[in-house]
Structures are given as C-alpha cells and as structure tokens.
Amino acid sequence: MKYNYPNEEGRFGKYGGKYVPETLMTALYELENAYEKYKNDPEFLSELHELQTDYNNRPTPLTYSDRLTKLYGKAKIYLKREDLAHTGSHKLNNTLGQILLAIRLGKKRIIAETGAGQHGVATATVCAKFGLECVVFMGAVDAQRQRLNVFRMHMLGAKVVEVQSGSKTLKDATNEAIRDWVANVNDTHYIIGSVMGPHPYPMMVRDFQSIIGIETKEQILRKENKLPDYIVACVGGGSNAMGIFYPFIEDESVKLIGVEAGGYGIDTNMHSATLTLGEEGILHGMSTYLLQDENGQVADVHSISAGLDYPGVGPEHSLLKDLKRAEYKAVTDDEALKATKTLSEYEGILPALESAHAVAYLEYLMPATKKDEIVIVNISGRGDKDLNTIMNKFGIE
Amino acid sequence: MSYIRETIERENENGKKALAVYLTAGYPHKDSFVDLACGAIEAGADIIELGVPFSDPLADGPVIQESSYAALKNGINLHQTLVYAKEIKKRFPNPIILMGYLNPIIKMGVEKFISEARERSVDGLIIPDLPLEEHVKLIDNRFDGIDVTLLTTPTSSKERIGRIDEASQGFIYCVSVVGTTGVRSRFSDDTMANLKRTYEAVKRNKMMIGFGISNGDDVKRFSPFCDGVIVGSAIIKSLQKDKSNKTTFELIANLKSAC
Numbered sequence: 001m002k003y004n005y006p007n008e009e010g011r012f013g014k015y016g017g018k019y020v021p022e023t024l025m026t027a028l029y030e031l032e033n034a035y036e037k038y039k040n041d042p043e044f045l046s047e048l049h050e051l052q053t054d055y056n057n058r059p060t061p062l063t064y065s066d067r068l069t070k071l072y073g074k075a076k077i078y079l080k081r082e083d084l085a086h087t088g089s090h091k092l093n094n095t096l097g098q099i100l101l102a103i104r105l106g107k108k109r110i111i112a113e114t115g116a117g118q119h120g121v122a123t124a125t126v127c128a129k130f131g132l133e134c135v136v137f138m139g140a141v142d143a144q145r146q147r148l149n150v151f152r153m154h155m156l157g158a159k160v161v162e163v164q165s166g167s168k169t170l171k172d173a174t175n176e177a178i179r180d181w182v183a184n185v186n187d188t189h190y191i192i193g194s195v196m197g198p199h200p201y202p203m204m205v206r207d208f209q210s211i212i213g214i215e216t217k218e219q220i221l222r223k224e225n226k227l228p229d230y231i232v233a234c235v236g237g238g239s240n241a242m243g244i245f246y247p248f249i250e251d252e253s254v255k256l257i258g259v260e261a262g263g264y265g266i267d268t269n270m271h272s273a274t275l276t277l278g279e280e281g282i283l284h285g286m287s288t289y290l291l292q293d294e295n296g297q298v299a300d301v302h303s304i305s306a307g308l309d310y311p312g313v314g315p316e317h318s319l320l321k322d323l324k325r326a327e328y329k330a331v332t333d334d335e336a337l338k339a340t341k342t343l344s345e346y347e348g349i350l351p352a353l354e355s356a357h358a359v360a361y362l363e364y365l366m367p368a369t370k371k372d373e374i375v376i377v378n379i380s381g382r383g384d385k386d387l388n389t390i391m392n393k394f395g396i397e
Numbered sequence: 398m399s400y401i402r403e404t405i406e407r408e409n410e411n412g413k414k415a416l417a418v419y420l421t422a423g424y425p426h427k428d429s430f431v432d433l434a435c436g437a438i439e440a441g442a443d444i445i446e447l448g449v450p451f452s453d454p455l456a457d458g459p460v461i462q463e464s465s466y467a468a469l470k471n472g473i474n475l476h477q478t479l480v481y482a483k484e485i486k487k488r489f490p491n492p493i494i495l496m497g498y499l500n501p502i503i504k505m506g507v508e509k510f511i512s513e514a515r516e517r518s519v520d521g522l523i524i525p526d527l528p529l530e531e532h533v534k535l536i537d538n539r540f541d542g543i544d545v546t547l548l549t550t551p552t553s554s555k556e557r558i559g560r561i562d563e564a565s566q567g568f569i570y571c572v573s574v575v576g577t578t579g580v581r582s583r584f585s586d587d588t589m590a591n592l593k594r595t596y597e598a599v600k601r602n603k604m605m606i607g608f609g610i611s612n613g614d615d616v617k618r619f620s621p622f623c624d625g626v627i628v629g630s631a632i633i634k635s636l637q638k639d640k641s642n643k644t645t646f647e648l649i650a651n652l653k654s655a656c
Contacts, residue, residue: 009530019499019526021456023550023575025557165462166452175455182456183576185552282500282526283453295474296504297452 010199015315062219075369089381091122097208102189115170116307117149119193124158194237195314198285209243233378236308240380261303262330275328304333305353352381401567415625418442423473440646441653449497456525458579483517494521581609613655
C-alpha cells in the first residue's frame, strides 16, 4: 500500500484538522512553515542528529528477550529500549526537535502539558539545555501520583502548574496549556508531547518520533535479516506507537498492534480505551476518536498509568484503525501491573506502567504466534517514576 | 437579510451601539433561567448569546469555565439550551445566538442540529473552536437561515480578516485581546490600535467587540471602533453572588446606556 498522510490541510482521512480558536491560527501556520522549511535543512538535521546521538543516547538498543521468549515458547521477542534514552523515555526524541524549531522561531518561553510527567521532564530538560523559560501544566491528580517527576521538573528549573479543573488529569492539563498559549502566543511555543492536537503537531511529532521505527527496522534486519511479524506498543495519545509504526506502515506483512488502557475493564466506565470504545469527535484541536457521553461531553476516563489516562487519541491512529492497518486492543490495570513484574523478573527491566500495557498484551498475542516469527515490543519508558503507584497497589510500605 | 444584522443596524440608526449579553444556559439556576434571560432583555440586551455548557471550554477563562461546569451539574446540554432558546423567543423577538464548542453539535449530528435550531428560532451560531478553514468545510450552505459568525483576533492578519469578513454571517466577532474570555482591568494602546485596524479592515459586516468588557467606561472607549459590544464574564461574575438578579440587571442597564 502507498501511504501518504496527512494531506495539505493536515487531514488523516477524515481525522485531524485544526479546530482551535482563531488566536492560534497564525502561530500554527508559522510553525507549519518553519517545520516545512527546516525538516530537510542540512544544518537543522545535523544539529538534531548530533543531539540525538550525543545527548539522547541514540540509537537505543533492540534487546533480544531470551527468557521471555522461552516463557511463551513461541515467536522470538525483541524489546525496543526507549527506556534507555535520556530522561528515561521516548519523549526527548520530540522535544529536541521542537526546541530547535522554537529557537529558530525566536520564541523565548516554552509551555507543555504532561500526564505521567515524562513529557514534562523531557521539555524541562531541553529548556534547561538551551536556556529557555519553561512552564509545565499537569493535572493535580497526576502531580500527586507522579510526584517524583514533579520534583525532577523543579530540579530542571521548570515551573509546574497543577491544574485543578475538570478531572485534574492530562485532558485538563492540555486545556490549560492551550489557554496559556492563546494568552501568550506571541513569545511562547507550545511543545505538544504526543501525536495529537491541531495540524501540524500530529505529523511533526510523528516525524520526530519515527526515529524509533527507523532504528528498529535497521536493527532487526541486521540481527534477523527479515522484518518482524508483529510490533506492539502502548497508546495513550499515541506518540511512541506512531514513532515505531510509521516506518513499517507500507510493509504490510508487519502487523501493528496498539494497546490501550483498559483500566478496571472495558465493561466498566473506568478505562481510557478510546479506539476500542470511542466515537468520532473533536477535542484539543483535532477530529479523532473520543470517549464521550450521549450529549457530546468528554468522558471522565481512568488508567493506573497517568500517561494513558486520556479520552482522545492522535488522529493518525484513528485513520490506521479505520484502514485496518493497525489493530487496537485494551488490557486492564491489573494486567499491566502483572506485566511490570514479569518483565522485571524475567528480563531485569522495570518498564513504565504505560509500556507495561504493551508487554501485558503478549499474554493474548503469543499463543497465536509461531516459533519462526518475530515480535517487537516498544518499551517506551522505564518504571522508576511509577514505584510509588506500584508500592501502593501491592500494599508495600 | 440577516435578522441579527438588522438588529445591530437598527440600534446604529438610533445612534446607539448594539449590546449582546452572554449567559451560560441553565446558570445559575436551571428553572429560573428563562426569566433571567428575559430580564436581561428588559434591562437592555439587544441580543442574547446563549452559552452551551461543555466539559472542555478551552477558549474560556475561569469565570465562564465555572459557570459551564455548574450548568453541566444542573443537567444542561445542547438540547436543553435549544429548549431555552424557544421559550425566550416566545416572550421576546430579540435575536438569540448560540455560542458553543463543536463537539456537542457533531455528536447531535449537524443536520439534526440545524433542523432543531431552526425549529427553535435560533438566529445565529458562534463556535470558538471552528476557525475559518474548518468553517468553510463544515458549513457549506447547510446553515441557511442561521448566521454562523466568525471571530477575528489581534493575531489575525489584514488579509485573513478580509477572508473572515467574506465568510462570516450576521456580524464579525472581534476578540479585543489575545487570551481567553474574562474581565480585563485595563486595555493597552496596542489593544486600541488593533481594534481600529480591524474595524477599518472589516468592509462587509457589522462588527461587535467582545472579551474583557466589564463596564460602561469600557463600552465608551470601544464605541468608536465597533457597531456593538458583547459582555460575558462580567455578567456571569455578577450572577455568582446576585440572588435576585437585581445588580446584574442594573449592570446591563448601565452597559446599554453607555452604548
């Protein structure tokens, strides 16, 4: 299949677009033009490449998981190790790219939303490195459950605004970041942390994150001399998944599986399984699948993992679902917790609760695989930040 | 000709600016809301702007956000807002404009929404998260008979204002400041220069200024650069602690006398 999205209007099929207040339209065009100008600019690319290599520790390894493979006794399991990137997740891939653009746009102040705090940390990190003012919006509930990351952001010199409105999670942090941007658009760049929001963000963040998939493809061809059969990644907004999926979309033999947060179970209303149960809607500048009630009010959602606790999803995932090019599944909080322990015990890798959702899906996937097949799981981040949550859950003092 | 435009022109011909008063549907009370809206008209509102409560009002400041959440708690949704419109229209002929975010409209279904809005004599629609580019795709000619009004802001270029002026119906909603809705304690020289610039660039439509206006002095300052004003957060703020609505009606009367 030939795959060429988004179109010039920022549409992924019927999804995407630019549903924002008029105040932001000029800034979005400015960003889009800057991105088009610099994305093939040798100087920009070489600066970004140097940062990705010498600062962000790229390429990250593709680790063969011997014991996990033996545990299931089916396909070979490889892990893409975004947990080993600087700051402990894939988030810096994007913030490095965007900060270079922000500097070229002459912006003095950076804002960001964050759920788990990983994107907040990655944004605070690049602001520290380049000496820009940084304000991170975080839902008050998330700030509580991820307080190690709040402290990390303070250490990095960022201001963290705890958002008290609505459900006090990622959705509300995003509302507040957009409001701040509307008020300060002249000197401020908004670094959106996922493949969501108005055009050009879903495209731009995907492109910056696609380094994950580009490396993965080189690495698996070198190790196995063939493409994988399955790629599994967790999906909240969907940036780590889009990053690893994108370079494989035209390789139709590679099955792409996104794993959403099933929370207490998708038969309850306490989950964040947007692509599994949502309907087309409009939020945060984009048209996409959305969890909402019968009156079009955005639903309160739940996940044990703050990074997946979001009622929308990047518009490109909505398209991939409709095209049936990717499949989207959900696993519960408990399944993710169990997978966290499994990966720790069998591989010596403590994954973030977000990434653990992808690992948990192996329980469903592996029995159907064959021994000569290859499964790659994207370990989008490491789990140190979640130890408080895990300790509470397992009842450890 | 647009009924909203006729209303603004009628005021202008009498040497006055038009006054649009924003109320969040079902706020502060569900049962007495129609009386409140009718009282606002009697106090001097030429146009009523009915805010449709939404879970994520990202163009709104804290005051309207709070009223929106409170209205949602009162069980108000898009359908109930349309019911209010019809009840107000039974008592007063003044134009009614719905101001709401896009998602509840999409969820109801655009066609169903249009037919219900027509049936309930809604005159206009303002959608803060529907800028020009998306507006063109959504609207076509389907909203015939209902004016879909677009906004300009201080960040809109002259060329863009020209295109917005071409596409907007009823009037142009000129956002006075960069930021969300809410009362401003002062307006800078830049703000005033921008209002003048926008008023000169708008050729086809009448122009009303909104965001940040809270009293008669603000209205007088903006008067040379507009055909009308829209007051929202100041009204909602007044309603927060106004049991009998008396202070709020006085505020509306003062605003109108400054128009």
